[in-house]
Amino acid sequence: MRAYLSYFKLKFISGLQYRQAAYAGIATQFFFGFVYIMIYVAFYQTGGKNLPMELPQLITYVWLNQAFFALICQFYKDSELFTLIKTGNISYEFSRPKSIYFLWYFKILGQRLANVFLRFLPLFIVTILLPKPYNFGMPTSPLAFLIFLVSMIIGTLLITALTVFYPIITLVTLNEKGITNILIVIADLFSGIGIPLVFFPKLLLKVSSVLPFQYISDLPFRIYVGNIPVSACIKPMIIQFVWLILLVLIGQLLLRIIIKRVEVQGG
Amino acid sequence: MKLYFKALGLHLKAELEYRMSFIFSFFSQVLVFFSYYFVILAMFTRFDNIKGFTMYEVLLCFSIIQFGFAFNEVFARGIDKFDDLIIQGNFDRLLLRPKNILLQVLCSNSDFIKVSRLIQALIVMIIALINLHIKITLIKFITLVLMLISSIAIFFSIFVLAASYCFITVQGLEVRNVFTDGGKQMAQYPIGVFNKGFLYFFTFIIPYGFVNYYPLLYFIGKKSNILYAFSPLIVLIYLIPCILIFNLGVKKYSSTGS
Numbered sequence: 001m002r003a004y005l006s007y008f009k010l011k012f013i014s015g016l017q018y019r020q021a022a023y024a025g026i027a028t029q030f031f032f033g034f035v036y037i038m039i040y041v042a043f044y045q046t047g048g049k050n051l052p053m054e055l056p057q058l059i060t061y062v063w064l065n066q067a068f069f070a071l072i073c074q075f076y077k078d079s080e081l082f083t084l085i086k087t088g089n090i091s092y093e094f095s096r097p098k099s100i101y102f103l104w105y106f107k108i109l110g111q112r113l114a115n116v117f118l119r120f121l122p123l124f125i126v127t128i129l130l131p132k133p134y135n136f137g138m139p140t141s142p143l144a145f146l147i148f149l150v151s152m153i154i155g156t157l158l159i160t161a162l163t164v165f166y167p168i169i170t171l172v173t174l175n176e177k178g179i180t181n182i183l184i185v186i187a188d189l190f191s192g193i194g195i196p197l198v199f200f201p202k203l204l205l206k207v208s209s210v211l212p213f214q215y216i217s218d219l220p221f222r223i224y225v226g227n228i229p230v231s232a233c234i235k236p237m238i239i240q241f242v243w244l245i246l247l248v249l250i251g252q253l254l255l256r257i258i259i260k261r262v263e264v265q266g267g
Numbered sequence: 268m269k270l271y272f273k274a275l276g277l278h279l280k281a282e283l284e285y286r287m288s289f290i291f292s293f294f295s296q297v298l299v300f301f302s303y304y305f306v307i308l309a310m311f312t313r314f315d316n317i318k319g320f321t322m323y324e325v326l327l328c329f330s331i332i333q334f335g336f337a338f339n340e341v342f343a344r345g346i347d348k349f350d351d352l353i354i355q356g357n358f359d360r361l362l363l364r365p366k367n368i369l370l371q372v373l374c375s376n377s378d379f380i381k382v383s384r385l386i387q388a389l390i391v392m393i394i395a396l397i398n399l400h401i402k403i404t405l406i407k408f409i410t411l412v413l414m415l416i417s418s419i420a421i422f423f424s425i426f427v428l429a430a431s432y433c434f435i436t437v438q439g440l441e442v443r444n445v446f447t448d449g450g451k452q453m454a455q456y457p458i459g460v461f462n463k464g465f466l467y468f469f470t471f472i473i474p475y476g477f478v479n480y481y482p483l484l485y486f487i488g489k490k491s492n493i494l495y496a497f498s499p500l501i502v503l504i505y506l507i508p509c510i511l512i513f514n515l516g517v518k519k520y521s522s523t524g525s
Contacts, residue, residue: 032452175285184295194302195310199310
């Protein structure tokens, strides 16, 4: 366990060095947040039928999305990991007496947490102070906030478990684009980053209910804004936890099968 | 110009060498693009219009801005990736050759996979046009062509501006993404639906408004003043100072060494 934690710490601390990129990221997230919100405000002013979310809830949801973007978006840039695979240096990793799966898992977790750590606080501080209707809203109750935190932690572990699949697939395809990119687009769409899932047409909602992606961020965010009442969040959270266990197990199994037949590139 | 097309051909050949990867990437780009207009479609299942603009009017607006962006990614990728040229010192090589610098920069890179976005943008545009039932007069046709051209021009000028900035800082300008990706995201909708401050900024500082808002108003018959029809020309004028600044940067350039 200590080895994994030190991997985590290594990535976390080195991730914190990239402050310039973080400033640019914050600016981008602000801009996108405003654009989304202004569009929603314009839509709501025009008026619509059976809307699944109230406007303040939706706006808070957008800011949550923007603040945690570096954590919850599928796209994960770690050229180090992919270069290891492409150059064949990955064989060194194979020779370590630890589970590669968890080495990668904690690397990715550390990197993602570092990225979001640099970004989310300034966003929250400013958006809470914004005038209505653009402001970031408070949670509906302390209990809802607590459940949100728990669900958010499971969601973070879940997105990490999903991200590990990308290098695993790259082990076979030797190209971090292609298939991986297709998965990323689908996962992003169904995790509610473009538009909250409740706005989806019925058919797609059904599809999304059998996929793990809505449990990354859509569930915790909807708990926070009060779109899912506290009394109704036990069941989805159990499903969320089951997905986490399932994906970690599948990931380990897949990696084990692939490593058996992997051919190291060059040497 | 012949030189440029030759370079394009080479990039295309290079990409086609990895055939499977090309096909998968092409397909994934189709999906990416789909996820863009899916958001618009999903919103319009709940709402009839956004401040008076119907779904097909928004889709027309969307397709024009996406067309210009995709066009730049395919044909002017080199200027987008200009910071790589500077950082790696490869820009010095270009300076030695007796050809136009900007042209050479354009030759240096290309992303053919984005052709998929270009095609899809045109398809969305045609679908929108068919469903809008607009009687297309000669002036309206010219307006549409001007909108497409100015959409290419605006992204190109922002890329050139950002590239000029590289001469000073020797690194990519990450905030640039706010004005390209962010601008693209915003200009998917008619800019009139945004706040006044936004509208003014993107009319007078970075003229997105003249690409697909003011001319759109004329095109869909919301305004009849002929000035609206030809307003995309302003974007073309905007291009001139951007290129001048770039040329100034080339003159002041001192190498990073390598």
